[in-house]
Amino acid sequence: MTTDERTPAPWWRHGTLLVGQAVAMVLLGLLVTYAAADGRPLAAEDGIVRALAAHRGPLADTVTAWLSTAASTEMVIGLALLCVVALLVAPRVPLRAEALFLGASVAAQSAVFLLVTAFVERPRPDVERLDGAPPTSSFPSGHVGASAALYGGLAVLALRRLRGPWRLIAATLLFLVPPAVALSRMYRGMHHPSDVVGGLLNATSTLLVMGSAFLTERAPASDTRPGTRAVPGLTTGFRALVVRHPLSCPDDLAGQIRTLLDRHGCAEQQWTSTSAERPCGELAGRTGLDGVDLVVVCGGDGTVQACADVLSGTGVPLALAPCGTGNLLARNLGLPTDTLTALEEALEGADFGIDVGRLTGDGLTPARFTVMVGAGFDAAMVRDASPALKARLGWPAYALSAARHLGDPRMRLTLRLDGGRPLRRSARMVAIGNVGTLQGGLELLPGARPDSGRLEVVLLDPHGPAGWLSALTHLAARALPWRTTDPDPASGDAGPVAGGALEYFTASRVDLRFDRPQAREADGEVLSDGTRLSVAVEPSALRVRLPRSPASVVADAVPAVTGGAPSPLTSPSLPTVGKAEGSRRPSAVET
Template sequence: MTDRSARWLLTWAAVLAGTFLLLGVAVSAGWQALLDADTTVSDPIAGLVAHHAHVITGLHWAELVTGTIAANITALGGALLLGWKGHPRAGVYFALVTWLTIVSVHLLKALFDRDRPEWQVVDHIIHNGSYPSGHAAWATSIAGSIAVLVSMLVRKAPVRRVMYGALLLSVVAIGADRILLGRHFLTDVLGGAALGGAWVLLVLAFYSPLPRGHARHLEPLLATTPSGKRDLHVVLNPIKVESLETFKAVVSQMAAESGWSEPVWHHTTVEDSGTGQAHDASIAGADLVLVCGGDGTVREVCAELAGTGIPVGIVPAGTGNLLGRNLSLPLYFRSAIDVALNGQDKAIDMVALSGDGVEDTSFLVMAGMGFDAAIMEGVNEDIKKKVGWIAYVLSALKALMFPAMKLEISVDGGEFTTHRARTVVIGNVGYLQGGMPLIPNAAIDDGQLDVVLLYPKKFLSWLPLAFKVLTKQKRSDASLTRFTGTRVVVRSATDVPRQIDGDIISSGKELVCETVHGRLLVRVPR
């Protein structure tokens, strides 16, 4: 919806506003055919519940929780939440649409001054104007503005469709509540919905919820490339974007606006998920490489460009996006592209990894053995494509009681110590999805590795353990143990599942990890 032209938005806003006015004028002027149709439809519907006290009580509670006060609270709460999540313009848009609808409803009720239906079925009778239905108006405005934001912020089409359906059903349910209680005629509900929809489109035509350019209001950064040379290369996993043409057009437009060259595109393949493409960009003389993909693609590109001095701009497009989250990168495509083009460079650590049956490689986020790797191993890829991170939750529930491992751990060349755990995680960053602080002291630029061992002995032991993690408790005990160092060796008594940055590697007994301080330049928000 946000990509529609102002002309298109204004045209459809005018259609909805015209529908609203036509219905309002018709019922106010006493057009008998419409009034008779209204009565014929609305009266029997209200009669369905007229003698069912419990149903009426439920409908009345629904009326109260979707009233004017609730609409105002929703507008304010939604605006604050969106601002806190880094989308202040979206928050302003949401609140503006809702409050304009509320104010206009109260003014227009007095203007049309239509009597309420005579068959209101609850003791508390409402006497103010019946046209338009306020509940239907702000239900439509709230649902409509949320739909606009969903189209902007939610990447997966199946998830968007489910959310659109839920929003539509909520509007229909609130409209039905008004007719069943005898509060409104059908035309009141339809008019209210048209009014709310008109405000959604009208505000969108004049005020975009899209975030403004990252560097638009900031001083220009000191140039790090020769004057006139700003060669941009993009490594893209094409299956991670919904529309390849649209994504390329957006990147090209934003690059031109920021003074970069026309992007040179490198698509990943099943055989090469980023290494070869990053190498080609490097030898072609790229001044900036923008990578769009999941954590695996990002890791491959960053590993190839580490030590070259070429900054990497990351557009998180996977399910976990752990590196992006820990670098405070926005997950909204346009904002992430903006940071990649106009942000500041930050030197971060990489971690060299080796082990039995594993080619020497590196990672940026975290490596693990045991339960966390079993989660990655058990994810249903079809479910993951449809609902994203929920697939990891389902896999985690199945793997909660992964067998305990007998481990030996050495930190910075020290003697091996023996432990038991269901999972061991070696982290370069500290936060998982949803902001869970698994390793709260970890920093991606401190030259240190942080290790955590989790050992819930029973199924219910996960609850106090989760509390310890969420409250960032630093004290080690039998269920939670932490280590810090620059080189860590973990050995298991038996072969166990292993993962790096969310990608499964072959099962084995050993992982050797060593931090490489300040090895990579990445673009981060200013």
């Protein structure tokens, strides 16, 4: 069956709507100006402004001055920029759509306002004005339009993202700002009532258009990309096994998850807690999963990895309730950052097959992973991150740990892709990923996709401060929402990037041998140091309950990787690891 895959409407539709909005506002402005000059039916407007001016007082003068300042051009632009940056940087996953919605709303409203004032020349009220009059038409009110675009847009985002009692309180307070600004502008003698109504109409229309462009999506008729086939969702009366990390999922959150599962028709809940000795609780010790329809994982990537190792190939779906430090798998699968929202959306979705990687190496017990494995710089960073700081700061604790290892010596290694000839390299870090986006929207592996049947590999080898700067600039540029599309990393066409500081490969099996023992990690869990690391992909081995397919999530961010294997959920048996020839980006020295 085809799921409700969602893609944004073409940009030209929203551009056409904005042009239509501008034309309508110009016509409305000309009509209002003509009607006011004729004296009917807007004769009463001057009386309203004069009545407000007659009741001026020191307190009202001060309050309306504050409101006018809050809606001034400088204040609106400054606050809009701060909010856009905050939406991109502060959350664990950048809220790009919300940032684009807010920034575009403020900019588009201003553009329409300037266009209207170029054609409409309505005089301001004939009363004493408390502010200096700008050389623009009284219609529409620029202050009211700007405040409605900014504060109204923030109110929409508050309703969209906040939870709990503060959600409605924050949205209500923000929605009240534009009407308060409208009243203050009339009180201060700057606009007629129809002018402030025009400003509100302009901003409201802009918010509707930008909301349609960035906050809502439309489903295409069909989609033939890999990974779009799904198994229907759960029916009422399903049985769930909940694996809970007791530190990441405290008692109050666990209680909310119980209630959520009950509300979605769960007939039986079995709960098990993880420990250092049992990272997936009692899941690994069960002789069978016949009495389980769904496994809910309440924890971070380490808990998910331990559960995925057990569930891969069984046909029993896994649902994510992300509440760890990184939650990288949930982020890359398009789930919300809020634990309860992510689980609720997953429960309302369908089951999709995603790949897992199988990891072996000297001194390691064979295990599967869902996100990525690494050696060198990133593994040392994970190993030395302070548990106390992780509990207090979250993922920024890793950044503090990373700063301590910037000067670590590079490692010498031999890389073999799909059994091909060995490639000799030096690097600070090697990462092999099933998915590629890190915290903050940083795309370390831009070609990685969880249903492609392939693994992506990156070698990080910057030389000196300039090399680090080049690598970081390249990766940071990819996180920008307006970036240009890069070549497909799996095609081998782009070559090394960032002046050779980054080099990419793709394969279904990757074998690494290091000259000296190196720090190693898998899905954020520290492994013992060693000299060998072998990783093979198991296509579509894990069933995950998601609101939409992994292919549609990746298509919203980067071009789909060609040549990937589809992931229909046709068999619970463990898939065979592929042996296709790996592809790479050319580099300097090979042996």
